[in-house]
Amino acid sequence: MFRPLSFYVGLRYTGARARNSFISVITLISALGLMLGVAVLITVLSVMNGFDRELQTRILGMVxxxxxxxxxxxxxxxxxxxxxxxxxxxxxxxxxxxxxxxxxxxxxxxxxxxxxxxxxxxxxxxxxxxxxxxxxxxxxxxxxxxxxxxxxxxxxxxxxxxxxxxxxxxxxxxxxxxxxxxxxxxxxxxxxxxxxxxxxxxxxxxxxxxxxxxxxxxxxxxxxxxxxxxxxxxxxxxxxxxxxxxxxxxxxxxxSQGSLFQAIKMEKTMMTLLLSFIVAVAAFNIISSQMMLVTEKRGNIAVLRTLGASPGMIMRIFMVQGSLIGLAGTLLGTVIGVLLATNVSDVAAWVERTFNAHLFDAYFVNYLPSQLEWSDVLTIVGISLLISFSATLYPSWRASRVQPAEALRYE
Known part of the structure; x- marks a missing residue:
């Protein structure tokens, strides 16, 4: 038999089509929201790193x-x-x-x-x-x-x-x-x-x-x-x-210039905090979809319990299912975010040429700078995975508390 069993069943639940299509939609929205949050965080922090680099090069190059x-x-x-x-x-x-x-x-x-x-x-x-x-x-x-x-x-x-x-x-x-x-x-x-x-x-x-x-x-x-x-x-x-x-x-x-860089550092911290709410919203969606999935799978949970599955195994099954959603959204968001961060300068230049717009004339640079820091990427990925994993704990615990006799009464 495939080992561990909890991972196998959790993987099957992730890939199976839910009887209630609304649950599948919520699950998809959760993954997309997580992907969007991670991609935006990586891109925005890279742009802020780029401005920070330009400030150090141009202003402190003169000062x-x-x-x-x-x-x-x-x-x-x-x-x-x-x-x-x-x-x-x-x-x-x-x-x-x-x-x-x-x-x-x-x-x-x-x-x-x-x-x-x-x-x-x-x-x-x-x-x-x-x-x-x-x-x-x-x-x-x-x-x-x-x-x-x-x-x-x-x-x-x-x-x-x-x-x-x-x-x-x-x-x-x-x-x-x-x-x-x-x-x-x-x-x-x-x-x-x-x-x-x-x-x-x-x-x-x-x-x-x-x-x-x-x-x-x-x-x-x-x-x-x-x-x-x-x-x-x-x-x-x-x-x-x-x-x-x-x-x-x-x-x-x-x-003479320290307050400027302190302000940029504070702005970067606040932007990270605010954009992290996108990831938090996606985590709430994971909780919602997991709770609805637990309700739909009550009969399956009862059967597993009668076959000898422990509450811990049931909890691990749903933790695996929710964590895979978080992992998929985080990885896709990381790939998109890295691609955007490394090409955002070219994209902004294309927008200026196409629409004859002058987006950066009011700033000290005439283009959109970007500098991808892998330490930021790893931090964002780590936080996203941690939030996604944490979002699975309560629904999984609720699944482990399902009583077989009560769940099978109306089946």
């Missing part, structure tokens, strides 16, 4: 992972960079000088954060050189007083390559005409576009030109670092500060 500031102007940034690059977890270092000011061009004015950089070293710690809309980052040569603007900033000013823009610094100078703000004209030699907020805020110039504007030629504020693991920035910053001593202090990305 400093970790910076080391001198309490006094740093004279030899090469020595400081060499010192911190020897620390485990630091990939590269580049000097910087930061200033706040306003840029003016033909009556248009926009506030800006001016970053003095070394173009060659900056490529090692920032992605700005990879997102040049026009011009080159290497055009920022010492003494030429050139500037590279963000795309949004250039649009606000109405400036293009070759235009002369005026930088207004908040530092006041005394002249025969009275107290005057400081002005300096720059030539626009590049425009970058990363489709993030920094496009409307950042401007870049050569670090030596920036130092001259601050009346501290040959110095920098400090060095910015690119880390192997950006989430280690707080701990690494504390370690570097202890190692470098009181002459320096550190600042990391979590102070």
């Amino acid at each position: 400093t992972h970790l910076s080391v500031h001198g309490r006094e102007p740093v004279q030899d940034w090469h020595a400081l960079a060499k010192r911190v690059e020897g620390h485990d977890g630091v990939l590269a270092a580049a000097p910087f000088v930061q200033m706040e000011g306003m840029l003016s061009y033909r009556g248009n004015v926009a506030g800006t954060m001016v970053n003095g950089i070394d173009p060659q070293a900056e490529r090692k710690v920032s992605i700005v050189g990879d997102f040049m809309e026009a011009g080159e980052l290497s055009s920022l040569k010492s003494g030429d007083f050139n500037v590279v603007l963000g795309y949004g900033l250039a649009r606000k000013l109405g400036a293009r390559l070759g235009d002369k823009v005026t930088l207004v610094l908040p530092e006041a100078t005394i002249s025969p005409a009275g107290v005057m703000p400081r002005f300096k004209r720059f030539t626009v030699t590049g425009i970058f576009r990363v489709r993030a907020e920094v496009d409307s805020l950042y401007a870049y110039m050569n670090v030596e030109d920036a130092a001259r504007l601050q009346h501290q030629p040959g110095t920098v504020e400090g060095v910015r670092l690119k880390l192997r693991d950006l989430f280690s920035a707080p701990a690494l910053g504390w370690s570097l500060q202890q190692e470098l001593g009181p002459e320096y202090y550190t600042s990391d990305w979590t102070r």
